[in-house]
Structures are given as C-alpha cells and as structure tokens.
Amino acid sequence: MLSRKLLRRSATALAGAALLALAWGALEWADRAFPPPIASSLPVSTEVVDRDGALLRAFATPDGRWRLRADLSEVDPQFVKMLVAYEDKRFWDHDGVDAFALVRAAVQFAESRRIVSGGSTLSMQLARLIEPRESRSLGAKLRQILRAIQIERRLSKREILERYLTLAPYGGNIEGIRAASLAYFGKEPKRLTLSEAALLVALPQLPERRRPDRNLELAHAARDRVLTRMVSAGLIDQPEARRAAAENVSEIRRPLPALAAHAAGTALRNAPTEHRHQLTIKRRVQEGLEEVARAAARKLGPKLSVAMLMADAETGEILGEVGSSDFFDPSRSGWIDMTRIVRSPGSTLKPFIYGLAMEQGLVAQETLIEDRPADFAGYRPRNFDLGYQGDVSIRQALQLSLNVPAVRLLDALGPARLIARFRQVGVKPDLPRNEPPGLAIGLGGVGVTLRDLVQLYTGLANGGEVKALRDGTEAGNAALPAGGTILDDHATWQIADILSGMRPPERASRRGIAYKTGTSYGYRDAWSVGFDGRYVLGVWVGRADAAAVPGLSGYVSAAPILFEGFAKSGLAAVPLKAAPPGTYRPKRDELPVTLTRFSTDGGLVATAPTEPAPQIVFPPQGARVDLGIASGNPMPLALKIQGGRAPFRWLANGKPLATIERRRTASWTPDGAGASTLTVIDAAGRATSVSVFVE
Template identity: 75%
Template sequence: MGALRKAAFALASAAAAAVLAVAGFVWADTAYPPPLPTRMTVSAEVVDRDGALLRAFATPDGRWRLAVDLDQVDTRFIDMLIAYEDKRFWDHKGIDPLALLRAAGQFAGNGRIVSGGSTLSMQLARLIEPRQSRSFGAKFRQIFRAVQIERRLSKDEILERYLTLAPYGGNLEGIRAASLAYFGKEPRRLSLSESALLVALPQLPERRRPDRSPQGAEKARARVLARMASAGIVDHLEAERAAAEEPAALRRPLPALAAHAAYAALRNTPSKMRHRLTIRKRVQEGLETVAREAAARLGPRLSVAMVLADSRTGEILGAVGSADFFDAGRSGWIDMTRIVRSPGSTLKPFIYGLAIEEGLVAQETIIADRPADFAGYRPRNFDMSYQGDVTVRQALQLSLNVPAISLLDAVGPARLTARFRQAGVDLQLPRGEAPGLAIGLGGAGVSLRDLVQLYTGLANGGRARALRDGSEPDGAVRPDGVGTVLSEAATWQVADMLAGVKPPEGVAPRGIAYKTGTSYGYRDAWSVGFDGRYVLGVWVGRPDAGTAPGLSGYVSAAPILFAAFAKSGLAAVALPGAPPGTFKPTRDQLPVTMHRFARGSDGLIAIKPTEPAPRIVFPPEGAHIDLGAATASGASPLVLKLQGGRAPFRWLANGKPLAELVRRRTATWMPDGAGTSTLTVIDAAGRAASVKVFVE
C-alpha cells in the first residue's frame, strides 16, 4: 500500500511538474517573444517585366540580402540542405532530441564539439538573435527560441527565412545573393555541384568562400556530395562528376542594369522593396553593351542615350540614360533620355505628314530646294549646297531644309505643335515665344523620351502612345494614353519614304524606317527608327551641351541605332502595308495641282482647297452588293456617286485605278469577284475618301 502511495505521489509530482513546466513555457513564450519581424529587412530589388533581376540595392547595414520564396530555389538543393543539416526537419517541433543526444555523446567521447545537433529552426534562431558565446546557456536560449519559432511559423516560412538570412561569405546573405554572386544565376537553376557548395558554405562561410579559399570550398563540397550519395539522395557517379568540377573562383557583381530607371523607381515609391519595370532584361543588356562600346569609340566626354519602346502599348523595353552611370567624365549620373535638347531635323517627318494629310503634296510632287527667304528667315542645308528641283520623297530622305520649311510655312507651325500636344508632347520654346518656322530645323526643345513617343505614332498608324517604364508613381501615366499625331494614310506615306533612307555605310539593312538629326553647333546627334512595332531613339552628345565638331546624326547616331536594334534580340516586325484607300501614285497619276509645290517667289502657289472634302454617298459604308444581280445580262455596272471635292477625280477599287481622271461626280464599277472590296476616290487636292463594301 505504501509503495502504491509513493508511486501515485511520484506520478502526481511529475504531472504537476509538467503542468508547471508548460505554464512556465507559456508565460515565458508570452513574456519574451522571439524577434520575428513580420517584414525582414532585405535588399530593394528592381526586376524586369518577367521578374528577372535588373538591379539590387544593399540593405542599410551594407548587406546583400535578397528576399526568397521556396519556389525560386532548386528542389534538389532543398532536399540536400535538409538531409545534411536537419534530416528530421519536417517532423520535429524545433529541436531534434536524437541529434542533441548524438552531439552530446560525441562531445563526451572526443572532448570537443564534433557536431552541434542544431536544427534549421535553431540555426534560424541564432541568425535572428546572434549569440555572444558558445556557452550552454546560449544553447538553451537557442532551443527555447527554436520552439517559439515553430509555434509561430510554418515549416516553409522557416526555410524561407533561413535561406534569406544564412551567411555565405563577406556581405552576402541568403541563397539568392550567394547564387548570383558566385554563379551568376538564380538558385532555381543550380547544378548539383553548385548546390553542394551552397549547402556547405553557411557553416564556415569565410573559410569556405570559393573566391578566397577554393581548396576549403572544394573539400566542403566533397563532404556534402559524399553524404548525399551515402543517403541515396544523389547517384554515386553523379556525385563523383560533381566533385570533379572546378569550383567558382570569383565573386561576380550582382546585376546592375537600368540604373536611371531603377533609381527613379526607388525615388518615386521608396516604401516598396520590389519594383517591376516594363523593361526586358535581354533588351536592356544589349542596349547597354552597344552604348558602352559606342562611347568608347566616340571619345571622352561624349555620352549615348537610348530608348526602345513598343509602339502598340507605350511600354519601354530598354532605356539607357548614359553610357556609364559611374563615369564622371561623361556625367553618367544624368539621365539624358529626359533632358531637353534641340532635336535637329528629327521633326521633319511630321511636317511632311501634315502636308500630305492636307493634300498639299504627294511623294512624287516636285518641290524646290533653292535659297529662300521666309520673312527674314533663310534656312540652309547641312552641307551648305542645294539640290534644285527634287521630289517630296527625295527631299525628306535627303533631309533638305528649304523644302521642309516651305511645307511648314504652308501648314503652319502652330498646327504642327498642336498635333504634338495631341500626342502628349509639348515642345519647349523660349518663354512667351510662339511657334515659328525654326522648329522645323530644331529650334525648340524636346527630350529623347518625348521624341520616341512622337515616333510611336509613325509606327502605330498615326496614334502615339504615352511612354512608361514602370518607375513612375502609381497613376502618373495612363496605360491607354493615346493621341493622334497624323492620319493613318499620311502616316503610311511618311513611313514609306523613311523606309527608303539608305543605311549608314557598313551597316546591315534591318527593314526599318528612320530619320536622323543634328542640332546647331554639333551639340546633339539623333537617330530615331521604327519597324512595324518597335521604336528606338538614339541621342549622342555631351551632357554639358558642349560642341563636338564632326558630330552628326547620320555618322554618329545612325550606326548606333542599327547596332542597338540588332543587339536587342527583338525579332524584326515588317512595316505595315498601305491602309485601305491609300496608294502611292506615280507622277503621271497625280492631279495637276499636285505636280509641283512652290512658293509665290517661284510663280506657283500651293492653294489650299476651299471645297468640302470628297465623300462617297453611294454605295454606303458596309453595303452588301449582289454580284449576280449586278452582272446579269443587260444589267449596268454599279454606279458610284460622291459629294464635295475638287475635280478631276480618280477612282480606285482595292488600290487599282478604275479609269482615267473624270470631272463628273459619278462613275461606274463592275466587280470582278465576290468578297470585300475597298472603293476610294481622290480629288484634285489629293484628298481621299473610302468605303468598304461586300460583294456577294
């Protein structure tokens, strides 16, 4: 009986002790919670449109510590880490009694610590609360913290925090920073050899750094591989091959692309730790390489800026603000894509487009390139020579100044700048000064970004897109922001002319339309080109606006344009075909009033039409025509009717002339088959109207 009472008393005492222990732990757990911030201090990241790292910034304490998710890490690395460091990780609650007993036995038998018996939870506890010594008290505190951590975090969260904070040598912390620095890749792409090295590094990071202690790194990696082979996690032959590989012998810098856009993103939204840009990493790498190599050829103090955008969306896929962000000699910290400079002749295509849109000229219209006086303004060509009579097409392709100013004088500078404002771009003029003819030759200010925005209209059927790169504050740029700069027909005519500009010598053709420009005093060289989707603008010059003798758009900037397009990795997109109702008439097909454009001093005046523009009234837009009824025996061809316009008129069906010029406002057409057809009429002033009909 006495023995039973003693056993019961012992059991009750044990139960009471257990209750007290649990109560004590609960009290201690509440009174002394672990330092687990809901948001770890990590490096700010700037990533591209697909999530690839463009640039990272060190933490305030100078560490490279990149946030990591488990799905960003190779699964075999995770398996190896757990097998090597904490094989019962998924089962224990923070401590592994078997591992602790093994460590204690090894300590007793060897008189020194052979293995610590620490779980990954205990190691995380040490990382978030570094111990001051390797005492038993510090170990018990670590065990307590590990249990606390397990009560608050899931196993995946524990792994993610460990892989974010683990030391990998120097100021590298976390698997992503280590993988990028030692192997130049994200941890999802680690090889077996690389995974083994990164499993071993956190235990003795300074002694095993592959860039400073390659032998120590090789031995540690071999131990990990041997244990993995013994545990059956990897094949023995595979482990032997991995052990035979040379370990990484250098530490690479972390990606440092798109400096200006990255700093702008941090400046505009400093609270965010991950900034996603519209930039595409491969494109950005290509553009920066071209800019760096071009600047080296151009010489000191000259820099290069580029913007490559998708004309359909306005998204910037690559932006280079300077040839080298850290080059003080070139003022590399200045983002030259945003600095307002003289655009030279790069605005001329819009002058020609507006003149074509208003029916003043066509591509084959003759225009004079001779000395001229525009109320005291006397433009001269870049080479100080004159070509005499040329076609409008030749005048634009040769970038002749007098023809461009003649057309600008006819359409009006205010009308041109109004079109620019519709596209979201305001030219910078001297305070209080109205737009004058000089804007046609660069007598106004515009940034490279704004110039590319204007050219998105030429690549996008006349509708410009507001540019954005993702660094802007939320709501600063409307994704659907568009504006019409030219009509679709005039846009195609301009693009067709620019597509015929000869590429620079020694440059492979690309199938792009492009224009160059040089500002007064050889301060800025420009080249802007586009295909059926992408627009690329290039600026070359001195950031301090100093003169650079010999600098020109064709010689200095155009070769960079073609090289950057080639290096971007983007597949060329063919320029679009002529829109319905638009064609390129030969000189013989031109209305008499469009044979020649001239000013009053030449005896010929370009008179703007006063009649309403032509309008097809029959058949109406979208009409369905019964082919059988129209072509039955004895039936007459379909009668076409129009209102307005100036005679004579030329009718076209699907871009092909129906007959000679006619002065009447009626014509006839015999459909030659079923399907959709586009009927177009062009009057003597070059104005056109079109309807689309369906022949059945």
Template identity: 70%
Template sequence: MLRITATATISLTVGAILATAGFLWADRAFPPPLPARLEASTEVLDRDGLLLRAFATPQGRWRLRTDLASVDPKLIEMLITYEDKRFRQHRGVDAFAILRAGWQLVSNGRIVSGGSTVSMQLARLMEPRDARSLGAKFRQIFRALQLERRLTKDEILTRYLTLAPYGGNLEGVRAAALAYFGKEPKRLSVSETALLVALPQLPERRRPDRNVEGARAARDRVLNRMVSAGLLSEREAARAAAEAIPERRLALPAYAPHLAETALRNAPSATAHRLTISRPVQSGLEAVALNAATRLGPKLSVAMVMADARTGEILGSVGSADFFSTGRAGWIDMTRIVRSPGSTLKPFIYGLAMEQGLVAQETLVEDRPSDFSGYRPRNFDMRYQGDVSVRQALQMSLNVPAITLLDAVGPARLAARFRRAGVMPQLPPGESPGLAIGLGGVGLSLRDLVQLYTGLADGGRAHLLRDGTELIEPSTASTDVLEPQAAWQIADILSGVKPPHGATQRGIAYKTGTSYGYRDAWSIGFDGRHVLGVWVGRADGGAVAGLAGYVAAAPILFEAFARSGLALQPMRRPPAGAIRARRADLPVTLARFAPGADGLTAAPNAPSEPPPQIIFPPAGAHIDLAEGTAAPLAMKLQGGRAPFRWLANGKAIAGLHRTRTATWQPDGAGYSTLTVVDAAGRAASVSIFVE
C-alpha cells in the same frame, strides 16, 4: 516495486505537466522576435520578374527575398540531408542529434558534430550570440520550439534561406548564388549547390573569394555526405568535385540604374518595383551604349530608348553610357533632357502635307536657295539638288523642301499635332511656333521623340510612353498624330533610307538628325512593332566637331536593334487606299509642288471665286455602305473654279468634273482621305471612315 514504479510514473507525469505549463508560460511571456516580414533589400524587377537591381539594406547587407519556389529542390534536399535529416519529423529539437553530439564530445574531447536543427539555426540567426555557451544553446532550443509552434516547416526553411550568412555582407541563398555564380538559385549545378549548403556553417573561413581551398574542402564534404545518404551517385559526385570553385565575387545585377533610382525615389516604402523593362533588351542596349561611347571619346555619352509601338511600354532605357562616369556625367538621365532634335521632325512635316493632299511621294519639289520672309534655310552639306521628288527630299533630309512644305501646312499645325500626341515642344518664352522648328528649333527629349515615332510605326496612332516608375498610372489610350495613309507613306519612304556604312539592311525605317552647332546627334528607327531612339552628345551640351546623326548615331541604332534580342517585325501593311503612285500616274495638280501665297499650288491667274470646300461627306463622318451594294458614295462641294480633280487617298479619281458633284466607289472599309483640287490649284480635304 509496483509502488515505486507508480510513484515514478506520477512524478514523471507531474514533471511533464509542470514543464509544459512552464514552457507555455515562458512562451507567452517571452515571445520570439518574429516579424511578419523580414527586412530585405529593395528589388527592382523587369516585366518578367527578373532582377534588374537590388539596393542594400540600411545595415549594408545584401539580403534578397527568397521563396522555396525560386530555389532548386535539389538544394533544399541536400540542405536537409546535411544539416537536419529529421527536419520534417521533429518539433524544433532533434533529441537523437543532441545525444549523438554530446557522446562524441565526451568520447573525443572535442566537438565532432553539432546537434543544431535548422529551426535552432534560424533562432540563432534571428538572435545572434556573441559566443558559444550552454545558456546560448538552451536559448536556441527554447526559441526553436517557439518557432515550430508559429511557423510551418516550409516557412522555417524560407526564413533560413533568406537569413543564412554566406560571407561578407551576403545573406540568403539568392544573394550568394548571384554573387558567386551570377545566377538565380533555381539554376545551380550540383557543385554550386553543395558549396552553398556548406558555406553557412563557417562563412568567413569558407568564402571562395578568399579561401578557395577551404571552400573546396567544405564542398567536397557535402558531396561525400550526399553519396553516403544515397542522394548522389559516386559518378555524379566526382563530376561535381571536378568543377572549379569561383575565386571572385561578382557584382549583383545593376541594370537600368536611372529608372531604378527613379522607382525608389517615387515609392521609397515599396519593397519591390516592377518595371516594363525587359532585362535581355536592357542588357543588350547597355552593352552597345558603353562600347559606342568608348569608341567615340571620354566626354561623349549615349542614351537610348526602345518602346513597344503598340502599347507605349518602354522595353529598354539607357540614360547614359556609364552611370558612374564623372567625365560623361553618367548620373544624368539623358533620355529626359530637352535638346534640339535636328531633322528628326521632318517626317511629320511631310506627313501633314500628304494628309492635306499637297504632295505624294513622287511629287517634284524644288531644292534651291529660298527666302521665307527673312528665314533662309540651307542644306547640311551647303549644296542644292534642284528638282527632287518628295521621297528623295525626305530620304536625303534636304532642308529647303522641308521648310517649303512646313510653310504650306503651318508650323502651328505641326506643333498642335505634337501636343495631341502628348508631346509638349518647348520654345523660348513668349515665342510661337515658327519655320525653324522643322530644322530642330524646338526643345524635345529622346523620350518625346520615341513617343512621336510610335505614331509612325503604329499606323498614325501615338502612344504615351510608360516605364513602371510613374506615380500615377498613365492612360493607355492612343492618339492620332497622322492619318493612317500618311503614316504609311512616311514609313514607306523611311524604310528606303540606306543603312549607315558598315551596317546591313535590317528592314528598319529610320531618320537621323544633327542639332545646330554639332551638339546632338540623333537616330530613330522602327520596324513593325518596336521604336528605338538613339542620342549621342555631351551631357553639358558642348559642341563636338564632326558630330552628326548619320555618322555617330545611326550605326548605334542598327547595332542596338541587332543586340536587343528582339526579332524584327514586318512593317504594317498599307491601309485601304494607300498606294505608292508613279509620277506618270499623278494628276497634274500633284506632279509638282509650287507654293503660292497661301501655301498651295499656284495658278496662272488669281481666282475670284472662294476656295473649294467639301460639304459632303463632312469631315470625320462614318459612312455606312450596305454590304454588297454597288452604289457609290456621292461627293459634293461648294466654291472653287471648275474643272475639279478629285483624289481618294492620294490616287486620282478618273476624269475631270465640271460640276460640283462626283461619285467614288470605296475599295474597302477603314479611314480614307478625299481631296478636291480646282482649276486654280486650290485644294480641300476631308477624312472619313467607311464602315
């Protein structure tokens, strides 16, 4: 008896050794198809990692990358309890489950329960079989043992949750959660979790969008199993069973389609693209654009760009109201198309004039028919206001005052400021900047305008826009498009523009514009942190009767600010020396702007002396005033006709000076502009930085 037992033991040992050796040989000879990374849908993500859009795999499947951290632990616990309760203990094959399944098959004459482990199911997903057979089952067992040698338990779960079928072309729990419930698998209810646990066994029979009753029965079986396992209470299961089954499949997220396509085109091999877009902002802007375009008409489209004025990062970009609309040519990204900006550039004309000390907010300027060497601008309503303040002229968007000031500061200087800010205005070939650019006679895109307006929102510093699709990481350096005092003055004026009809005042500074021939309507506004630009028109450039910025685009601007979900930020505080002076407090040289031949205030008698020039402090100088000192800053000039009027940041320094020296006591550190005006009305200015 002992000899038989010993013989049997030796035989079993030898058999085990031979079986192990055979498995190791087969394992080496026939390695499992185990790619380092599963093929999955390319994903475009927002700044916080939220899914903006996914692209199907080349085989047409929706398969989104999944990791255990992005799945509710309750789902993983329910999956293991329902499918493979000894998953953490076995090495790929659960002998007890196989014996139980075999006994039930013999006893009942049919399959009652399967003996497949999660590892075996993963093996089947990696090597799909055409039909059930003993050979296929042994192959699954072999592959499952191989997988357990190469992967951890968490890695096996991750791959299973990525590959599991959920009906149609849905693969993986993330795609299923988004398609059936419109949410990520981290946020599922108990009922939703139970349904997703049940679907992979018979995905086509249990698809909720095709067989609601089959899906409900499968879900309820999972819930009952969880009660038996002590994972759910009967009350929890009853509440979950009372929830409705989704009867239709939802489209996967498809936000920012133009940027998503650009990202894929610029980096086709990347598996994930991270944009600067914020999905909540993008969702709100897209809804506003679609609703507005529907109201405006079937051929009209709407484009929007919202950016962080302090960084240049684009938070929302709507290239068209409907990407798939042929009538609106929705596939064209209208945020990048060059069009005439209408009157939206006027704030920069006034800003330059304030920089040069030519005008203040309450300076009077004439709005009358004028002729600029054959160029005769007319106001939008064909009427004239006579004498108006600079503040009124900009708020009313009067054309003649704007061109009068542009003639004084020079259109070439305006274009140079745009180029300094990284915006390249487009002119007809061979033409130089002329006065017409002040009324939209130049080509710019919506992104260009938003980039320029970041300078108004951020104290004169314009930031290069970026959205995350760039092939080369752009510079984040800012560029001064206006001096801080001038930028604040313009923002202060624009914040006083009345909101469009039906909109409430939201603390937004904004400007509208309408291009020649009613082809483009613009509205662009900002608070203390964000800039939002809106374009309305036809993608083919066709004229639209009555299309105007204030009527068509401005209401969209205010609605989009409200729907963006971003809290409005207070406007920047005025920089040192920036004040809104009353007209009575203005020096005589700033009371009225009356251009002469050189664009400055004309004097009764033409002077013979050279114009004044400030020689100290020099332009751009950094002046270090010792802390606590009472000594004022000495200022010197040459040329000009006495007496002289000095101004600091647009505010007159007390007294008229008959000598070419004067003093000024700065009221704080920062940028300041010093201006001197002589008796002939000629002016000179320098910008300095007081430390």
C-alpha cells in the same frame, strides 16, 4: 486500507496533472510573454525586376548587406535536399529540436572533448540568425532550443527554410542563397550544378574562412566534404561526386546586377517604401542596349555619352532604356538620364511635316519640290552641306533630309498645326516663352526629349496611332495620356515607305528598318530613330553638358548605333505594316496636275486666289454611310464641295480619282468597307479633307 491507497494515488495523479497543467500554462504564458523576434517581413534588399521577374538591379540594405528574399519555388530542389541532408536530416519530422542529434553530439563531445558533430537544427540556426549572440555557452544553446520550438509553432517548415535561406551568411556582406549564387556564379539559384550546390551548402558554417574569392583551397575542401556526405546519405552516387569534385570553383566575386540604373533609381524615388519594383523592361533587351551603348561611347571618344530607348509601338511599354553609356562614369556625367533631357531634335521631326502635307493632299511621294535658296519673311534656311539639289521629289527630299523643301511644306501647313498634332498625342515640345511656333521647328528649333521622339515614332510604326510610353516607374500608378492619332493611316504608310528606303550605314546589317537621323545646330546632338512593324528604337549621342562636338552627325554617329541596337536587342524582326486598303504610290506620270509640282499657288496661277478655299459639304466629317458594300454591288458616294477654284482633283485614301472635275460635285465608289479619307484640291493648290466610314 485499499481505499486509502486509491485516494493517495488519485491525489497524486491529480497533483501531477495539476502540475503539468500549471507547467503547460506557464510555458504558454512564457511563449506569449517572450515571443521570438520574428518580423512579419525581413529587412531585405530592394529589388528592381524586369517584366518577367528577372533581377535588373538590387540595392543594399541600410546596414550594407546584400540580402535578397528567397522563394523556395525558385531554388534548386537538389540544393534543398542536400542542405537538409547535411544540416538537419530529420528537419521535416521534428518540432524544432532533434533530440537524437543533441544526445549524439553530447556523447561525442564527452568522449573526445571536442565537437565532432553539431546538434543544431535548421530551426535552431534560424533562431541564432534572427537573434544573434556572441556567446557559445550552454545557456545560449538552451535559448536557441527554446526559440526553435517557438519558431516551429509560428512558421511552417517552408517558411522556416525560406527565412534561413534569406539570412544565412555566405561571406562578407553577402547573405542568403540568392545573393550568394549571383555573387559567386552570376546566376539565380534556380538551376545549380552539383558542385555549386555543394559549395553553397558548405559556406554558411564558416563563411569567412571558406569564401572562394579569398580562400579557394578551403572552399574546394569544404565542397568536397559535402559531396562525400551526400554519397553516404545516398543522395548521389560516387561517379556523380567525382565529376562534381573535378569542377573548378570560381574564385571571382561578381557584383550584383546593376542594369537599368536610371529607371531603377526613378522607381525607388517614386515609391521609396516598396521593396520590389517591376518594370516593363525586358532584361535581354536591356543587356543588349547597354552593351551597345558602352562600346559605342568608348569608340566615339571621351566625354561623349549615348542614350537609347526601345519601346513596343503597339502597347507603349518600354522594353529597354539606357540613360547614359555608363551610369558610374563621371567623365561622361553618367548619372544624368539623357532620355529625359530636352535637346534640339535636328531633322527628326521632318517625317511628320511631310506626313501632314500628304494627309492634307498637298503632295505625293513623286511630287516635285524646289530645293533652292528661299527667303521666308527673313528666315533663310540652308541645307546641312550648304548645297542645293534643285528640283527633287518629295521622297528624295525627305530621304536626303533637305531643309528648304521641309520649310516650304511647313510654311504651307503652318507651324501651329504641326505643334497641335504633337500636343494631341501627349508630346509637348519646349518652345520659346510667349512666342508662337515658327518655321525653325522643322529643322530642330524646338526642345524635345528622346522619350518624346520615340513616343511620336510609335505612331509611324503603328498606323498613325501613338502610344503613351510607360516603364513601370510612374508614381502611384499615375494615369498616362492615352496617346492619339498623329497622322492618318494612309499618310503614315507613305512616310514609312519613304523612310524604309533610307540607305543603311556602312557595314550595318539590313533588317527592314525605317529610320530617320538628325543633327542639332552646332553639332551638339546626333539622333537616329527607327522602327520595324512592332518596335521603335531611339538613339541620342552627344555631351551631357551640351558642348559642341565637331564632326558629330546623326548618320555617321547615331545611325550605326541604331542598327547595332536592333541587332543586339534579341527581338525578332517584324515586317513593316502593309499598305492600308485603297493606298498606293503613284508614279510621277500618274499624278494629277495639281500634284505634279508643289508650290504655294499650285503651280497653275500667278495671282493669289480671291474666292474662299474649298470646303467638303458632303459627306460631312465623321459620317457613317451605308452604300450596300456587303451586297457586292455598292452604290457610288456623292461628293459635294463649296468654294475653291476649278478644276478640282479628288483623292480617296491618297489615290487620285480618274478625272479632274470642273463641277463642284463628283462621285466615288469605294473598294471595300472601312474608314476612308477624302481630299479635294483646287486649282490654287488649296486642299481640305474629311474622314468617313463606308459600309
């Protein structure tokens, strides 16, 4: 008898276990057969962020939603605690369903015939967000419960919270904590006030009714209810709640950030499948430049636009770029990125003409040059003011931006040599097709972009080394040209020294900036490009349709914007680079006879030389010579030339040696180890140079 009972009990237990196993297997099968629609990645707004990850611009999702991905580490921890305490206080402990809360909600409903408290967990709410249903039936609730259990099996608690905070509705087309915080408070949700956190906790329950931009009183009341609940939960004390309740709720819905519109658009076009694009831009710099550009355009008048570009001369990284004064202003053709449009640069290329002439030993800062009417095989340049200064120093000629002296130097150098220097550092000026470069390129008779100019000027700020510009929008991480040397460091310092002596515009704050202005033919473009010891800023002013603007000029129209841009960039001023070893600026009475006055015959003879031009045969170009400098008693370096007309003037790093030699040999004892440039000038004014390294 006893054995039969045991058998029956054993059979019952086995049957129960089998049923449980069958039920569990069925649940496992159903879970796999009908998984929750959890996408590996949520459809979110495409973001363009700055070098530090700060949001520059967001693009709405294809269905028109502002939905930014939430990262729990970037959300105020106090807000998270309040959310869990208000919506699902046992969130960290349950497996998707809070049975106690469900029972309590059912009892309260049965007693009062209305919903007193909800039993939905955050996991159930996420289930409703990823699989929305209009019905609020018992069947829909049961489906949410099952989906919540499935979600908990697949996602961690952190992932559940992040998805909820990405999808939660906050009114209108705003979804997620980040979009809501930016729209209602103008900031990321990393640091929220108690009042702001309480409002963001309250909004998702009734997002349309509680929107502060439409129903301010209801928003206030909802926020205060959350604060009261937090006091009851022990998260905050009563005085804190009173202070938070006394704060006003903003009734403004702000637009999401739309900075660097042109760069953001370029990044999106070059990598359309990416949802996050990081640029080299610095948000603070970008905000300052855009503010300056908008204000300047309003002051300049209708249809005029402003473009600005700031770069780090040491790295080539673009820190701020403004393609137009207002991307959304059709009257100024704001959608056109004027940093990339080819225009005439006016006089902004002149510093490179003077620098090349100094590098070749043709002139020094105090060399005199004629500013008088001149005819260059039919080309007759005139100055901007149609007047002439007579004899001026090279320093004065560049600072006054005189046209005739610049063309005289370019004629001696050869326009092709200047263009070759530009090309070797990655800048390819736009020249007339099938025509060699002419003298007019020195006065703006060539096409360049604002990006080209800023890239060239990184060389002047960086000891002659040009850095290729990049902003992070480059397609497929395309390789950029490496840049190169535009001028040797001695000539570069001389040019920076001259440009740093330029008079700032009226009422501009002094910042230690070296700068140059330019105005294109017909008053179509005004330019100003400046630099300190680290940063380069370029400014263009004009009309996008290239129409003439009477009265437009680089000094009057663009230079004030340059100085204001530096001031509003938020970047600390960096002193201009010190002179390289062996470089100095001789006074006029210290100049050798061949550098006293510039002329095509050196100012010494009236007939063209018949002998070959001088050529340095020792030391050869690029030589590395051990003179025993480390011993403290260096040997002199022997110098030897062939050709040329005596007497000869030698210069080491731009500094003339003590004597003028009639022989074709000389010697030089360096001040220290390092790279040096040796130049010889003959009586006909012809020069040649070599670069060596002495040690």
